[in-house]
Amino acid sequence: MSTTAQGQFTRTAPAPSAAPRQVPVLWLALLATPIAAGANAPVLILDDMGRSLGVRTTAAAWLVTAFAWAMAVGMPLMATLLRRRGARTALRTGAGLVLGGTVLVAASPWLPLTLVGRAGQAAGGAGLIAVAMSLAGNARRMGVISAGFGMLGAAGPLLGERLTGAVSWRAALAVSVVALVAVPVVGRHAKEAAPAESRFDTRGAVLLAALATGVILLPSYPLPALGAAVVAGLLLALHVRRRPDGFVPVTVLRTPVFRTGTLIALTLSTSYFVLLFAVPRLIADRADWSTGAVATGQLVALLTGSVVALGFAAVSARLGRARVRAVLLTVGATAAATAVFADAAPALLAAAGAAVFCASGANATQSMDAAAAVPAVQRPTAIGLFTLGYQLGGALGPALATALVLG
Numbered sequence: 001m002s003t004t005a006q007g008q009f010t011r012t013a014p015a016p017s018a019a020p021r022q023v024p025v026l027w028l029a030l031l032a033t034p035i036a037a038g039a040n041a042p043v044l045i046l047d048d049m050g051r052s053l054g055v056r057t058t059a060a061a062w063l064v065t066a067f068a069w070a071m072a073v074g075m076p077l078m079a080t081l082l083r084r085r086g087a088r089t090a091l092r093t094g095a096g097l098v099l100g101g102t103v104l105v106a107a108s109p110w111l112p113l114t115l116v117g118r119a120g121q122a123a124g125g126a127g128l129i130a131v132a133m134s135l136a137g138n139a140r141r142m143g144v145i146s147a148g149f150g151m152l153g154a155a156g157p158l159l160g161e162r163l164t165g166a167v168s169w170r171a172a173l174a175v176s177v178v179a180l181v182a183v184p185v186v187g188r189h190a191k192e193a194a195p196a197e198s199r200f201d202t203r204g205a206v207l208l209a210a211l212a213t214g215v216i217l218l219p220s221y222p223l224p225a226l227g228a229a230v231v232a233g234l235l236l237a238l239h240v241r242r243r244p245d246g247f248v249p250v251t252v253l254r255t256p257v258f259r260t261g262t263l264i265a266l267t268l269s270t271s272y273f274v275l276l277f278a279v280p281r282l283i284a285d286r287a288d289w290s291t292g293a294v295a296t297g298q299l300v301a302l303l304t305g306s307v308v309a310l311g312f313a314a315v316s317a318r319l320g321r322a323r324v325r326a327v328l329l330t331v332g333a334t335a336a337a338t339a340v341f342a343d344a345a346p347a348l349l350a351a352a353g354a355a356v357f358c359a360s361g362a363n364a365t366q367s368m369d370a371a372a373a374v375p376a377v378q379r380p381t382a383i384g385l386f387t388l389g390y391q392l393g394g395a396l397g398p399a400l401a402t403a404l405v406l407g
Contacts, residue, residue: 023189025141031182032132033148035098035125038176039067039394040156043277044295045164045172052169053111061402062111063118063173064277068395069216070119072388073209074126079134079384080247083377084200087131087190094127095183102177106170121176126387128179131186133367133383143313146364150306150356157280158295204247207236208388215392219399252382257321257373261366262389264325265359268332269390272359273397275339276302278404279352287345297345301353309360316365324365332358363390 042049042064050060082090101120108114136142160172214229236248244250252258280294289297316324335354342348370386371379 022137023135023186025136025144027182027185028132028135028141029145029148031179031186032125032129032145033152034178035071035122035129035176036149036153037156037159037178038121038125038173039064039071040153040276041160041163041172041175042169043157044161044280044291045169048164048169053109053114055111058402059111061398063115064398065216065220065395066115067118067122068273068391068398069213070122071126072212072216072391072395074123075130075387075391076208076247076381076384077205078123078127078130079380079387080200080205081127082130082134082384083380087134088187090127091131091183091187091190094124094131095180097121097124097127098176098180099124102174105173118173121173125176125179126391128183129387130380130384131190133387134380135186135189136368138368140314142368143310143316143364146313146360147306147310149363150309150360151303153276154299154302154306154356157276158299161291161295201243201246201248204236204239204243207232207239208248211236212388212392216395216399219396219403248385249378249381252374252378252385255370255373255382258370258382258386260325261362261370262386264328265362265366265386266389266393268328268355268358268362269393270396270400271332271336271393272355273394274401274404275335275352275355275397277398277401279339279348282339283345283348286343286348289345294345297349298352301349302356305353305355305357306360309357309364312357312361313364316361321369324361328358328362328365359390359393 042060046057046060046064049063050057053060078090078094081093097120101117101122101124104117104120105114106117108117132145133142136145156175159175160169163169163172163175210232211229214225214227214232217225218229240246240248240250240253280291280298283289283294283297284291312324312327319327331354335351335358338347338351338354342351367383367386367390371382374382
């Protein structure tokens, strides 16, 4: 993060008298990060999920895509709710959706109803994440949350495998409910917002959701999804011209720092999620490791990458925006190339660790840059749209991995 962005945050920080009300960052991490473990829990248990639901593994993989889709679409929606109604309402809504979705996942015997439950978990998780990110305030605290994402995401595959063996795959998909432990603590610091003066931009929200859905479905249904994305994108562009202060504010879109940071996050997130799902299969095919050995090795690699990302976020202000972006893009490209050409398991695991470093580092540094670059009133919206870009990678990655490696 640049010193300019850091200075903008400093000028908009609460007065010293408000400092005691700042939420301890570990509670924010607990609120946001269990969602990552729930999102990644299916990595090694897709076959078990498919057998239980009576469908093929490729059909069971839709549980991953549905989760990522709902997370991506839910982020800007929850950010708008946060801006219009305040953190307390967003917190309650997110917690309710996580709980209701988990109940459906735990009880549903059918894939379609289980998909609804996973979508509910993800949309609720988006609300909890939006609240946590809005209360972070600077790159260092955001780095703790992003590193927590990486660490819990790293633990997700192994945790999912162990819970499936000991209890059920449904228990593995229910781990995101742990986030609710932090809701009462964070809720004491959350505030309601003054009633919004303008009407909610329903058309803008629907068009953005349609655009995101088209992009997410590109790997599975290329031509129809491309057509839908192009039409939705054109209609959204026309709508933004007519309503520049709507669901997708033109002020945010015209900010170069926001656009570039979001594109970087999308690229590195997509690469990370491709490798997260593809590396276990690549190691099994190229190095003949057991599932348990792969899960353990991947856990160590992803935890290492997450810890390095935490340190990187802490020093990002001193490095400057250009150097931060250069490091992230260079390491990300190296990780992708390694996964394509390497045969040795340690090299493939190192690629996965490097990928999570880049994704977590981009989430921590570029989100704060994007938020600092727009007017204060638009910061929740900017964070929501930025996270939409990041979560699109979370949806595209597993779909691409399924098409290229798992299918």
